[in-house]
Amino acid sequence: MEYQDIRQHLQTARQASSEMGITTVQALADATEALLSMQPATPDSEVELRETVHRSVDVVSLLIHDAGRRRQGYPPAALHEAVHTLFEQIERLRPGLVRPQLTH
Numbered sequence: 001m002e003y004q005d006i007r008q009h010l011q012t013a014r015q016a017s018s019e020m021g022i023t024t025v026q027a028l029a030d031a032t033e034a035l036l037s038m039q040p041a042t043p044d045s046e047v048e049l050r051e052t053v054h055r056s057v058d059v060v061s062l063l064i065h066d067a068g069r070r071r072q073g074y075p076p077a078a079l080h081e082a083v084h085t086l087f088e089q090i091e092r093l094r095p096g097l098v099r100p101q102l103t104h
Contacts, residue, residue, distance in 0.1 A: 003036050006057055013060045020067040024083060025060055031090045031097050032056040038094060045093075052089050059086055 010029040017025030035053050040046035059082055066077040091097055 003053075006036065006053060007033065009057055010060065013064060016064050017060075017067075020064070020071075022063055022067050025063050028056055028060055028063075028083070028086070031087070031094075032060070034094055034097055035090060049093055052086070052093060055086060056090070059083060 010032060013025055014029050017023075017029075032053055035049060035056070038049060040049050059079070062077065062079055063083070066079060070076055
C-alpha cells in the first residue's frame with residue numbers, strides 16, 4: 001500500500017467512524033497521518049515506522065468492522081489491548097502525540 005493509498009483509506013475510515021461515533025478511529029487516523037509525515041533516522045526505524053503504519057490501518061479497519069457488528073447485535077471484539085499497544089508504539093516513534101481516551 002502506498003502512503004497516498006493509506007491516507008485515502010484513513011479519510012474513508014474517518015467518515016465511517018464519524019457516522020458510527022467511534023472516536024478512537026479518529027484519534028488513531030490522526031496519529032497515523034502524523035507518522036506518515038515522519039522521516040525515519042535509520043533503516044531500522046523506517047521498518048518500524050512502516051510496520052506501525054500498516055498495523056494502524058489494520059486496527060482502524062477492525063474497529064470499524066467491530067462497530068458494524070455491534071450494530072447487528074454481536075458482542076464487542078476484544079480490541080482494547082491492541083489499540084492500547086498500538087498507541088504506545090506510535091508514542092515511542094513520535095513522542096508528544098496526544099494519547100486520547102480510548103473508546104469505541
